[in-house]
Amino acid sequence: MVLIQILCVVIVILGLMMVSVRAQDKKAEKKPAVSSETMKSMSRADIQRALKKIESNFPPPQKMGAMCYSMLPSPDSFEYVCPVDGEKVFYSQKSQAFEQMSELQSLRGMIESLRASAGEIVVALDEHKLCTKCSPGLMDAERYVTLVLQYPDGRMVRTDRVTSEDLRYLIGFFADGLSYKTFTDGRAPLKPVEGRLKQLLGEK
Numbered sequence: 167m168v169l170i171q172i173l174c175v176v177i178v179i180l181g182l183m184m185v186s187v188r189a190q191d192k193k194a195e196k197k198p199a200v201s202s203e204t205m206k207s208m209s210r211a212d213i214q215r216a217l218k219k220i221e222s223n224f225p226p227p228q229k230m231g232a233m234c235y236s237m238l239p240s241p242d243s244f245e246y247v248c249p250v251d252g253e254k255v256f257y258s259q260k261s262q263a264f265e266q267m268s269e270l271q272s273l274r275g276m277i278e279s280l281r282a283s284a285g286e287i288v289v290a291l292d293e294h295k296l297c298t299k300c301s302p303g304l305m306d307a308e309r310y311v312t313l314v315l316q317y318p319d320g321r322m323v324r325t326d327r328v329t330s331e332d333l334r335y336l337i338g339f340f341a342d343g344l345s346y347k348t349f350t351d352g353r354a355p356l357k358p359v360e361g362r363l364k365q366l367l368g369e370k
Contacts, residue, residue: 246267253297263306273329284340287318313328315367323366336366
């Protein structure tokens with residue numbers, strides 16, 4: 167009788183242990199290889215490993231977005247209002263800064279998304295060269311927007327004439343590491359633009 171009771175206790179304990187192991191296995195299966203928290207606290211070595219992953223992995227298939235977008239007519243000029251001192255500057259289509267001005271609102275909006283995903287990396291847009299008061303005496307070709315990334319170790323990377331497509335690459339890199347959202351709301355692999363991505367991250 168005592169032996170039967172002991173056997174019952176052993177069976178119950180083994181059953182509980184198996185349930186616990188299965189629960190842990192399920193948790194491990196659900197946990198992604200690189201979590202968003204890992205991406206947000208990436209060191210330089212982590213970034214280099216993530217870039218190697220893009221290089222070595224077969225790129226995910228491209229997902230097409232909306233095919234039809236109505237194109238708004240391009241304005242003849244843009245008015246730039248400096249966020250620092252309120253100085254106003256008009257840039258016409260003849261200006262070499264016109265293309266940057268046409269993207270400025272998109273850049274400002276996307277930089278907020280990039281900040282949210284980049285974690286400890288400080289991200290900013292340097293617009294001071296667009297302002298004639300902040301940067302007097304510059305030639306027209308020298309007036310552009312610069313993307314600034316400052317890493318936790320103090321290293322700073324500056325990319326002149328940044329575009330909205332550049333920010334899409336970075337947002338995608340910090341989000342899932344292998345693809346990015348296109349301007350038509352589709353998905354495209356980062357592998358074909360790996361060189362530009364390295365440049366933006368200061369790894370090239």
